[in-house]
Amino acid sequence: MENFGKKAKDKITGFEGVITALCHYMYGCSQYLLTPTIDEAGKRRDGEWFDTGRIEIKEQVFTADEVHGDKDGCEFREHPCN
Numbered sequence: 001m002e003n004f005g006k007k008a009k010d011k012i013t014g015f016e017g018v019i020t021a022l023c024h025y026m027y028g029c030s031q032y033l034l035t036p037t038i039d040e041a042g043k044r045r046d047g048e049w050f051d052t053g054r055i056e057i058k059e060q061v062f063t064a065d066e067v068h069g070d071k072d073g074c075e076f077r078e079h080p081c082n
Contacts, residue, residue, distance in 0.1 A: 005066075007058040008034055010050045017047060018061050029053075 001022070009016045017034030024030045032055050035047040 003032065003055075003057060005060060005062045007061050008032065009056045009058060010034065010048075011054050011056050015048055015050070016058075019055075020047065023049065 003019050004022070006019050007016065008019050015034060015036070017036040019032045020035040021033035022030065023033070029051045031049040031051055033047045033049050034055075036045045038044055
């Protein structure tokens with residue numbers, strides 16, 4: 001959790017983004033989701049999952065408190081989160 005909101009880079013591919021999620025697998029590794037910035041045309045790019053050992057932390061971009069919302073964030077989905 002301490003790495004959420006930090007800019008990071010995959011050591012192998014060079015893919016860069018902000019750490020926005022962490023996944024712990026039952027029988028394997030843990031991975032961070034790196035969410036990149038929008039491209040030159042203003043389009044959103046897909047994030048990529050990387051093993052935690054492949055990640056190089058760059059800098060703090062924002063904190064979880066800075067992007068916290070009053071709702072659970074599910075209003076964009078076609079189904080409720082519950």
